[in-house]
Amino acid sequence: xxxxxxxxxxxxxxxGLILVVVCAITAVLISIVxxxxxxxxxxxxxxxxxxxxxxxxxxxxxxxxxxxxxEDRRNPVxxxxxxxxxxxxxxxxxxxxxxxxxxxxxxxWEQRGCGRTLHRNPNVSNPTIDELLSDVDELVDHLxxxxxxxxxxxxxxxxxxxxxxxxxxxxxxxVAAYIGVGQVTEFLQGKILAAQQAAxxxxxxxxxxxxxxxxxxxxxxxxxxxxxxxxxxxLENMVITSMKxxxxxxxxxxxxxxxxxxxxxxxxxxxxKWFLFASNARNIIESQRNLVDYMYFRHRIEDxxxxxPMPVCFIQGDSDWITPTPMVRDYYATxxxxxxxxxxxxxxxxTPFLDHPQRFCAAVKEFLTDCQCGASQAASR
Numbered sequence: 221x222x223x224x225x226x227x228x229x230x231x232x233x234x235x236g237l238i239l240v241v242v243c244a245i246t247a248v249l250i251s252i253v254x255x256x257x258x259x260x261x262x263x264x265x266x267x268x269x270x271x272x273x274x275x276x277x278x279x280x281x282x283x284x285x286x287x288x289x290x291e292d293r294r295n296p297v298x299x300x301x302x303x304x305x306x307x308x309x310x311x312x313x314x315x316x317x318x319x320x321x322x323x324x325x326x327x328x329w330e331q332r333g334c335g336r337t338l339h340r341n342p343n344v345s346n347p348t349i350d351e352l353l354s355d356v357d358e359l360v361d362h363l364x365x366x367x368x369x370x371x372x373x374x375x376x377x378x379x380x381x382x383x384x385x386x387x388x389x390x391x392x393x394x395v396a397a398y399i400g401v402g403q404v405t406e407f408l409q410g411k412i413l414a415a416q417q418a419a420x421x422x423x424x425x426x427x428x429x430x431x432x433x434x435x436x437x438x439x440x441x442x443x444x445x446x447x448x449x450x451x452x453x454x455l456e457n458m459v460i461t462s463m464k465x466x467x468x469x470x471x472x473x474x475x476x477x478x479x480x481x482x483x484x485x486x487x488x489x490x491x492x493k494w495f496l497f498a499s500n501a502r503n504i505i506e507s508q509r510n511l512v513d514y515m516y517f518r519h520r521i522e523d524x525x526x527x528x529p530m531p532v533c534f535i536q537g538d539s540d541w542i543t544p545t546p547m548v549r550d551y552y553a554t555x556x557x558x559x560x561x562x563x564x565x566x567x568x569x570x571t572p573f574l575d576h577p578q579r580f581c582a583a584v585k586e587f588l589t590d591c592q593c594g595a596s597q598a599a600s601r
Contacts, residue, residue, distance in 0.1 A: 252482050260485035263314045267291040271325060274486075277362060279355045282344055285336035286359070287313065287486075290325030296396070296593055297367050298326045299360060303378030303402065305511035306334030307498050309574075311487040315480050316577035323585060324373070327363055331355070333508060334498070339490045348510045349386065356387050360394050371396035371530075373593055375584075378402040378543060378570065379511070382519050388528065397531040397593045399584060402543045402570050405551045408516050411455070412438050414541040418462035430461055447505070447513040456501050468539035470567030472574045480574075521551065531559040531591035535583055537568030537575060559591045 265272040269292045276283035287310050298320065302308045308330040320326055330337045332355055333347040363372055374395045376384030381400040388395055404410075419434035437458035444450050472480075481487055481495070497503050505512050534552055536545040545564060552562045563583040568575040 255483035256485050256487075259314055259483055263318060263485065265289060265291055265321070269293050276340060277359070279358045279362075280332065280351060282332070282337075282341045284332060284355065284359075285310075285330040285340065287328045288325065289313070289317070290321050293325055293367060295324050296588070297363050297369050297372045298324045299356075299363060299372050299374055300326060300328045301356070301374070301376045301380030301383045302328070302331065303380050304331075304334065304498070304504070305379045305508045305515060306331060306504060307379070308335040308494075310335070311481055311484045311491045312477075312574065314484050314486060316573045316580060319578065319581035320584060324588075325367060327359070329359055333511075335494045336488075336490055338494070345507055346510055347508075349383075349514045352383060352511070353387055353390065356383060357391060357394075360387075360391070364394065369396075373397045373399070373588065375399045375401065376403075377573075378404065379515060381543075382515055385521055386519075388530075392529045395530050397533070397588060397591055398528060399533045399535060399587065400548075401535045401573065401580075402540055403534050403536070403548045403551070404515065404519065404543050405521050405547045407519065407543070408441060408444075410542070410544050410547055411458070412441050413544050413547065414462050414466060415441075415458055417541065417544075418465040421465040422461075425465075430464075434458060434461060446517055447509060450505070450516070452502050452505055459501075462541065466539065466541040468537075468567055468569055470575065471537070471539065471569040472571065477574065526551075526554040526556055528555065528557040528560075530557065531561075531587070531593070532557040533561045533563065533583075533587040535563045535565065535572060535580065537570060537572040538564050538566050539568065540570045540572075542570040561587050561590075563587070 271288055271290050271293045273286075273288045275286060275288075277286050278284075302310075308328075310328050310330055313326075313328055317326055317328075331347075332338075332341075332352060333345045338345065360372055363369065371394050374384050374387070374397070376382070376399070378401070381403045384398060384400065388398060415434045415438045419431040419438070422428075422431040422434065437454055440451060440454055441458075481491075532555060534548055536543075536548050538545060540548075549562065552560070565572040565576055565579050565583070568579075573580040
């Protein structure tokens with residue numbers, strides 16, 4: 221009898237635990253759905269001259285995904301070039317873009333070979349830099365024509381700064397102003413500098429094993445001259461170890477990023493699928509070999525000869541060690557432009573627009589207003 225009671229008790233406890241887990245999951249799902257509805261209402265554009273589009277535009281012979289949002293289509297146009305290569309965050313724009321949408325029409329494009337564009341064109345992958353630059357030019361012309369602009373404002377983030385600076389070199393007259401967020405100067409050298417900094421911090425904390433592993437990684441990277449020689453596993457481990465010592469606790473955590481993404485009304489299953497795929501460095505290197513090779517080994521920002529024929533602003537997080545802020549400072553000092561500015565956002569990392577969206581948007585708007593690319597200037601056009 222006691223055996224039966226004990227068995228029954230264990231089963232009852234097990235069922236109770238299952239019930240608690242089911243209730244917890246249900247509560248989380250309800251919270252996510254409620255937040256998505258709330259965020260959809262908060263970010264909905266209802267202004268008479270507003271624009272709120274999620275569409276596919278033919279660029280380079282294929283349909284590519286572009287989101288265009290703004291409260292007044294007569295405002296200046298911003299084209300946002302995302303990072304990666306091939307890591308769009310379009311589904312996160314509701315977190316940081318609303319302030320910009322009041323004064324600008326913002327176009328966010330998911331580049332050839334990734335995200336929703338790849339989902340629409342599954343057989344088009346591993347693009348070249350020339351293909352992407354041609355796509356950028358077609359999109360810029362599309363935006364200029366549609367919104368009656370002589371030139372647009374170009375914002376590049378991380379890998380997007382590579383695209384942007386190369387595009388400026390080819391088509392300077394089509395760009396009214398350039399903003400580089402997490403500006404790439406020499407990407408491979410940035411990895412080396414970050415690992416050296418992390419090794420110093422590890423050594424200062426007495427973690428000699430990690431410091432030694434990081435220095436070995438630095439030596440390996442210095443000997444790497446092409447993508448075929450790159451030890452991907454070593455690079456992954458080096459980056460993970462480096463971030464243990466370099467990441468600022470004020471940066472947006474992975475949990476917060478996940479919650480922001482899941483509660484975004486723009487998030488779809490295709491976005492989740494691509495995010496999970498792109499979160500693995502090996503997947504990106506294998507599927508985007510041309511672009512990774514270009515960014516690591518062939519891109520030279522000095523090809524611009526440090527001269528920009530338009531206003532230029534670099535926005536960095538003070539704790540950005542993906543594109544190290546000290547390297548961007550050095551490059552900024554050599555830049556010649558009709559107007560230039562560098563903004564360092566405190567307690568922020570490689571994505572200051574996610575870490576501190578209000579500070580980021582304020583910096584963008586102040587710079588563009590000062591160089592007469594703001595909404596008030598457009599209104600008098």
